Amino acid sequence: MMTPVENNLSYILNHLHEDRQSYAGATSPPIMQTAKHAFESVAEMRNAMINESDSFVYGRGHNPTTAILEKKLAALDGAEAALVVNSGSTAISAAVMAHIHQGEHIISINKPYYWATALFDNVIKELNVETTYVDGTDITNIASAIRPNTKIIYLESPNSWTYELQDLDAVGQLARRHGILTIIDNTYCTPLYQRPLDFGIDISLQSASKYIGGHGDVIAGVICAKKELIEPIIGGPFMTFGLQTSPFHSWLLLRGLRTLPVRLERISITTKKIVEYLKAHPAVEEIIFPFDPDFPQYALAKKQMKDAFGLITIVLKNKSRQSIESFCNHLEYFTMAVSWGGYESQVMPGCVTVPDGSFDGNNRGHRLIRLAIGLEDAGVLIDDLGKALEISR
C-alpha cells in the first residue's frame, strides 16, 4: 500500500486522488465525457444539488476527470482547493470578478499580462472599479497606493517579458494588515518553483496552457486558494458564464503533469547554458534573466523562487529593426509564435506589435527579443543562435 504523503511530489503526480480499482485498473484515468450524473434516490440527488460545488451533478460544474486534476494542482500549490477553468485569462478574470464589487479599488503591478490590463481598463472599469498601476519592485509604491476602498492587490512575479518581481512575503504582510485580498499570476514559476500561498498570498493562479499542458496543444487555467475564496468563484462567474474546461482537456493536463518536473529540470539546465553563451556573445548588449547576478532583483529572485528557467529576453547591440528581424527570421529551431511552455523553443520580438514606421531604436522596449526554451538539445539551440546572431550583426 502506498503511503499518502501529500507534500511528496511523486505521490501527488502519480497517485494522489487516483482510484484505479474503480476503472478496471486502468493506469490512465478515464475521460468522463458526460454532461450529467444520475442518482439512485431523491435524497441523494437533493444532497448533491445543495452541495453542488462539492458534487457531480452537471457538466457546467464539476467533472470527475477534472476533479483528479484539481486535487493534484491544489496539493502542488499547498492550497485547500483548486479550480480548473478554460484559459489562463479566464483564471484572472474569474478570480478578480468574483471578489470585486462596484466602487471598489484595485492596485495592480505595472504591465501585467495583456488581458489582465484589458480586464482592468475595460471590463472592470464599467463597474466603476478603478485600477491603480504601480511599480511593484518597491513595496512602498504599493503601500502608498492603498485607499480605504482597495479590495485587491494584483501581482505577477516574475512577469513574462522583463521579469520584474514583487517581494511576496512583504506584500502578503502589508495586505493582511489592511484586509486586502492578494492575487498572483504564477505562470512563470509554476507551483513547483514558487508557492505563493506559503508567502501569505491569498490566490495563486496560472495559465495551464504553458508548462502544465506542456505540449502546446491545450488552453486552460488554474486558480488555487482556500476553499472560502474558491467558492464565490464557482457560485459566481464560473457557473454563470460557463467557464469549465472540457474533460478531454483535463485529461491532457493530467498527462502533462506526469512529466512536469522532468521537463522543467531539463528546460532549466538548457536555459542556464544558453544564458551563459548569450552573455559572452559580442552581438548581445543585454540579457534579462532573474537568476543572472546582474539582474536588479537577483537577491529577491534567489530568496523566493526555487529556480529561474524557460524565458530569456535579450537586447542586440545593433539597434536596427532590420537586425532584430533578421536574427528572428534566421533561427531554424526556434518557432516564431506567441505563448510558451511547450516542448519546442520559440522566439518572439517585442517589435512585432510596433507598427511600421514607429520603431525607435532608442526605446529598449522595442528592441526586446524573448526566447522560450524547450526540450531540444542545448548544443543544437546554441549553434542555431550563433548562426542567426552572426547574420544579424
Ligand SMILES: *Cc1c(COP(=O)(O)O)cnc(C)c1O
Ligand atoms: C499565457 C499567459 C496568461 C494567459 O493564459 P491563457 O491560457 O493563454 O489564457 C496569463 N498570464 C501569463 C503570465 C501568461 O503567460
